[in-house]
Amino acid sequence: MIEVLWHGRGGQGAFTGARLLGAAYCQREGHHALAFPTFGPERRGAPMRAFTKLSAEKIGDRSALETADIVVYLDDTLFSADACAAQLRDGGVAVVNSPRDFALPQVLSFDANGISGELLGRAIPNTALLGALVTLLADLSQGEAEQAIRALMPPRLHEKNIAVLEAALERFEPKARSAGAAGRFSAEKGGAR
Amino acid sequence: MGEKRFLSGDEAVAEGVRLARPQVISAYPITPQTVVVERLSEMVERGDLVAKYLHVESEHSALAAAIGASSTGARTFTATSSQGLLYMAECLTYASGGRYPIVMMNANRATCLPWNIYGDQRDSLALLDHGWIQVYALDAQEALDLSIMAFRLAEDPAVMTPVMVNLDGFALTHTYETVDIPAQEQADRFLPPYTTSNKFDFEHPLNMGFTAGPAYNKYFKYREHQDLLAVPAVIDQVEREFAEVFGRQYPGVIETYRCADAELILITLGSIAGLARDVVDRLRAQGQRVGLLRIRYLRPMPADQIAEAVAGARAVAVLEKDVSFGAEGSVFTNVNSALQQAGITVPTCNFIGGLGGDDIKADDLATVFEELGRITEGEDVPAVSWIGIDGAWAETSPYAQEGDGAR
Numbered sequence: 001m002i003e004v005l006w007h008g009r010g011g012q013g014a015f016t017g018a019r020l021l022g023a024a025y026c027q028r029e030g031h032h033a034l035a036f037p038t039f040g041p042e043r044r045g046a047p048m049r050a051f052t053k054l055s056a057e058k059i060g061d062r063s064a065l066e067t068a069d070i071v072v073y074l075d076d077t078l079f080s081a082d083a084c085a086a087q088l089r090d091g092g093v094a095v096v097n098s099p100r101d102f103a104l105p106q107v108l109s110f111d112a113n114g115i116s117g118e119l120l121g122r123a124i125p126n127t128a129l130l131g132a133l134v135t136l137l138a139d140l141s142q143g144e145a146e147q148a149i150r151a152l153m154p155p156r157l158h159e160k161n162i163a164v165l166e167a168a169l170e171r172f173e174p175k176a177r178s179a180g181a182a183g184r185f186s187a188e189k190g191g192a193r
Numbered sequence: 194m195g196e197k198r199f200l201s202g203d204e205a206v207a208e209g210v211r212l213a214r215p216q217v218i219s220a221y222p223i224t225p226q227t228v229v230v231e232r233l234s235e236m237v238e239r240g241d242l243v244a245k246y247l248h249v250e251s252e253h254s255a256l257a258a259a260i261g262a263s264s265t266g267a268r269t270f271t272a273t274s275s276q277g278l279l280y281m282a283e284c285l286t287y288a289s290g291g292r293y294p295i296v297m298m299n300a301n302r303a304t305c306l307p308w309n310i311y312g313d314q315r316d317s318l319a320l321l322d323h324g325w326i327q328v329y330a331l332d333a334q335e336a337l338d339l340s341i342m343a344f345r346l347a348e349d350p351a352v353m354t355p356v357m358v359n360l361d362g363f364a365l366t367h368t369y370e371t372v373d374i375p376a377q378e379q380a381d382r383f384l385p386p387y388t389t390s391n392k393f394d395f396e397h398p399l400n401m402g403f404t405a406g407p408a409y410n411k412y413f414k415y416r417e418h419q420d421l422l423a424v425p426a427v428i429d430q431v432e433r434e435f436a437e438v439f440g441r442q443y444p445g446v447i448e449t450y451r452c453a454d455a456e457l458i459l460i461t462l463g464s465i466a467g468l469a470r471d472v473v474d475r476l477r478a479q480g481q482r483v484g485l486l487r488i489r490y491l492r493p494m495p496a497d498q499i500a501e502a503v504a505g506a507r508a509v510a511v512l513e514k515d516v517s518f519g520a521e522g523s524v525f526t527n528v529n530s531a532l533q534q535a536g537i538t539v540p541t542c543n544f545i546g547g548l549g550g551d552d553i554k555a556d557d558l559a560t561v562f563e564e565l566g567r568i569t570e571g572e573d574v575p576a577v578s579w580i581g582i583d584g585a586w587a588e589t590s591p592y593a594q595e596g597d598g599a600r
Binding site for chain 2: 026034058059062148
């Protein structure tokens with residue numbers, strides 16, 4: 001199983017990102033996913049978490065994650081190196097939406113807001129972050145991510161979000177490759193390589 | 194044929210109900226049920242579902258209106274949760290005593306006070322005695338399938354009893370997973386339109402909602418009881434026919450997993466059984482003879498099936514998200530009675546957990562099996578343990594360390 005922990009603020013779309021990832025992963029026969037948020041009254045701007053669990057087998061554990069293989073930050077004000085290190089499992093990777101470079105080997109940052117700002121006209125980073133996850137996951141393809149966008153978003157948003165996905169793949173992949181993280185994770189193979 | 198979609202449990206229920214073609218939906222929104230009735234009202238608005246959607250002012254009115262609709266011979270659906278279900282309680286016995294085959298989805302949620310919107314099973318378990326069939330879903334697929342099967346079961350002429358389909362709040366209602374949505378023609382083949390003589394009809398007038406005094410009351414109640422006792426056989430038949438049409442076979446009133454040669458068996462209900470299955474596999478891989486029994490239908494009580502499944506065990510645990518204050522978990526009481534009636538003397542103990550949305554972790558379930566192991570070695574284990582607080586958890590619990598100061 002590969003487990004992904006999303007940190008965002010209410011209204012940023014962390015749960016949509018978690019659902020997109022789960023829906024994308026389930027496009028392939030035999031793949032299973034669960035996606036859920038930290039439950040509770042939603043408050044715009046307040047820190048919240050969401051979770052995606054990916055597996056080649058049916059998933060029984062519906063409990064929230066304390067640690068994860070991949071930790072995603074939709075907002076770099078939520079990132080702290082110590083908390084992140086405590087949440088990452090061995091071989092894990094953090095993806096931070098930020099123009100800054102955190103100079104930590106397991107932390108990969110890229111400007112997802114910049115990409116969505118250019119192409120959507122608004123800073124909605126979740127589709128760009130889905131692109132980053134396509135890069136990190138060996139058993140998830142760009143085509144499957146596109147299918148999830150088409151399945152979960154209204155038709156008028158399809159083409160723009162697919163453009164965001166492509167742009168994110170282009171910009172994130174070189175960083176992931178140089179860090180040796182591209183394709184590192186595979187739920188089919190049971191975790192991080 | 195059907196299509197696969199990534200849905201929450203609430204959305205899966207709405208899809209199942211749409212396929213069942215209810216003629217009347219009467220509901221009042223409450224977290225975590227709200228999405229079910231939002232989706233259904235959207236379907237009615239778009240014309241995807243031809244039904245009368247009644248916006249009512251309370252849960253009491255929701256079920257009262259559903260009873261009225263059902264008494265005209267309409268297939269009727271409602272949904273609620275927690276305080277909403279408790280507010281309906283007066284109407285529950287009108288529906289069951291009147292033999293109105295209403296289907297209700299209940300999102301299992303804590304009951305106040307303290308106020309809490311998260312999942313546990315105190316709401317429905319408090320109402321076991323109100324004459325409704327109660328079934329508990331494992332995952333979103335089962336929730337969808339039960340939403341269709343429940344109408345077949347409720348409307349069966351030998352049953353004519355309302356069905357409450359229970360989904361764990363948030364763990365099921367708000368968790369997204371892949372669900373196979375059957376085609377309408379499959380649903381239509383499985384579930385014909387509802388016909389009944391138990392309705393207001395000018396051509397065939399009959400007395401409904403009547404009084405029965407001391408001389409006759411007992412006969413109605415006896416009949417209600419006998420009819421419920423006969424329901425498991427109908428469930429088996431409905432599930433066989435469901436499998437023929439939809440290709441998914443459900444296991445009847447209970448589901449056993451690796452119980453055949455198990456020494457230690459965990460009995461539970463609802464979505465936590467998914468995690469329990471993983472833990473059973475983990476412990477089996479270590480050579481431990483453990484098993485899982487998931488109660489699907491709690492009313493009627495699957496007493497014989499449970500007794501048979503655990504007859505060879507050396508210790509049995511009942512894990513439930515509820516407590517009858519001052520007594521023990523209600524499922525535990527029911528299971529113990531079933532075993533005692535069957536003459537099975539296996540030692541049992543009760544674990545209360547998951548209250549108010551608290552996560553039950555894999556390690557907690559491993560601890561439950563450790564406690565069962567201790568029983569077989571002759572050690573004392575409390576009859577009732579609260580996960581994370583007392584019993585095996587006492588040493589690590591903030592409550593035990595700080596006593597009342599932890600409040």
